[in-house]
Amino acid sequence: MYIAFMTIGTAPGAPLSPAVFAILLSLAEGEKHGYQMMRDARSPQGGGVQLGPGTLYGSLDRMMRDGLVKETGTSDDERRRYYRLSALGRKALGAELERLNAALASARSLGLIPHGGRR
Amino acid sequence: MTRASQTSPRFEGLYSAALRLYPPVFQEQYADAMRQAFRDALDDGALPRRTLVPLVLRDLATSLFKEHLAMLRDTFSRPALIFNALVLAGISTVLALALYAIPQQVLRQGANDPQLQLAGDLVARLEQGVAPAEAVPAGQVDMARSLSPFVIVYDDRGKMLASQAQLDGSAPAPPDGVFAYVRQNGEERVSWQPRLRSASTRDGKAAVDGSLGAHRGHGLRIAAVVQRVGGAHPGFVLAGRSLEQVEEREAQVEQMAGVAWIAMLGLILMGTVGFGWFSRARAA
Numbered sequence: 001m002y003i004a005f006m007t008i009g010t011a012p013g014a015p016l017s018p019a020v021f022a023i024l025l026s027l028a029e030g031e032k033h034g035y036q037m038m039r040d041a042r043s044p045q046g047g048g049v050q051l052g053p054g055t056l057y058g059s060l061d062r063m064m065r066d067g068l069v070k071e072t073g074t075s076d077d078e079r080r081r082y083y084r085l086s087a088l089g090r091k092a093l094g095a096e097l098e099r100l101n102a103a104l105a106s107a108r109s110l111g112l113i114p115h116g117g118r119r
Numbered sequence: 120m121t122r123a124s125q126t127s128p129r130f131e132g133l134y135s136a137a138l139r140l141y142p143p144v145f146q147e148q149y150a151d152a153m154r155q156a157f158r159d160a161l162d163d164g165a166l167p168r169r170t171l172v173p174l175v176l177r178d179l180a181t182s183l184f185k186e187h188l189a190m191l192r193d194t195f196s197r198p199a200l201i202f203n204a205l206v207l208a209g210i211s212t213v214l215a216l217a218l219y220a221i222p223q224q225v226l227r228q229g230a231n232d233p234q235l236q237l238a239g240d241l242v243a244r245l246e247q248g249v250a251p252a253e254a255v256p257a258g259q260v261d262m263a264r265s266l267s268p269f270v271i272v273y274d275d276r277g278k279m280l281a282s283q284a285q286l287d288g289s290a291p292a293p294p295d296g297v298f299a300y301v302r303q304n305g306e307e308r309v310s311w312q313p314r315l316r317s318a319s320t321r322d323g324k325a326a327v328d329g330s331l332g333a334h335r336g337h338g339l340r341i342a343a344v345v346q347r348v349g350g351a352h353p354g355f356v357l358a359g360r361s362l363e364q365v366e367e368r369e370a371q372v373e374q375m376a377g378v379a380w381i382a383m384l385g386l387i388l389m390g391t392v393g394f395g396w397f398s399r400a401r402a403a
């Protein structure tokens with residue numbers, strides 16, 4: 001399990017923690033509530049990060065302060081809170097994906113993973 | 120309510136109880152949403168309970184620590200709070216330095232008072248033509264062991280003519296330059312370490328056990344007043360006495376000032392922590 005640590009005031013382009021990356025990636029699909037993000041993060045496509053409710057909402061709290069996500073509302077019973085990406089969050093996610101892509105290309109060129117697929 | 124959550128009221132109750140351990144502001148904002156996410160996880164058949172329970176326990180441990188740390192950081196890293204604490208610490212440091220420096224100076228300056236009178240009286244007698252051996256009071260003062268004031272008379276070239284005091288069997292001479300200064304200015308007041316000039320105890324470490332100043336490691340120190348003698352037989356008069364008692368009082372003043380400084384810093388720390396804690400909700 002990854003333990004998420006994120007500094008307050010994360011600058012766009014700076015490497016993101018696994019939890020923050022997984023949340024941003026999940027919200028890239030659209031507005032979601034807490035457990036949907038936890039489930040997405042747990043899947044291999046979502047980063048394979050085991051997020052618990054405490055880590056999730058702690059990260060969301062800091063991400064809102066940093067302007068990466070926005071809360072859009074609550075469910076009718078006000079128990080589920082919904083979030084979406086902000087423009088800054090989308091930019092941060094894009095920068096992180098580019099960084100990972102460059103690292104992946106470098107790993108491929110070194111023969112660490114086969115070209116065009118997973119080992 | 121689904122089958123999983125119907126069978127897990129105890130899990131949910133325990134989780135709700137654990138949520139009370141989060142900082143109040145965080146709890147107020149997210150407890151309901153976290154409880155709902157936990158309930159959703161219980162209801163989700165894709166996540167076996169044997170996976171969920173350890174995950175939630177680890178999450179509680181790490182996120183409780185992180186959120187309390189974040190709360191403390193938000194509470195105590197406020198610039199105004201730190202600035203006020205630093206200003207108060209600076210003021211208390213200046214006060215503590217003054218508490219030490221003012222009495223220390225008063226004590227040290229006061230240590231010269233008897234010698235000023237002794238030297239003045241002796242200069243007057245010598246200028247009236249009284250011979251040095253007669254002018255100097257009878258009896259010997261062992262500078263290494265006695266707290267009594269003493270006088271020494273030197274001629275114009277600095278050679279000792281008569282002495283009421285001895286150190287290691289002879290009358291020591293004052294530090295270089297003292298006579299030249301007194302010749303120009305009439306008087307000099309110095310803290311004199313006579314053993315530093317002695318050939319046998321040049322480095323001051325050979326102070327005899329039990330002698331004055333030995334326990335402080337700097338050896339014997341004398342509060343000396345040197346005055347110019349005019350008239351037909353010019354020369355110099357040195358009046359001195361050990362600084363032992365004065366320095367002991369100075370050490371006590373230093374200790375008291377140090378304790379006062381630490382106490383003031385402690386009060387500032389407690390005040391800062393207390394104020395930061397009680398005003399944390401507004402800061403969050």
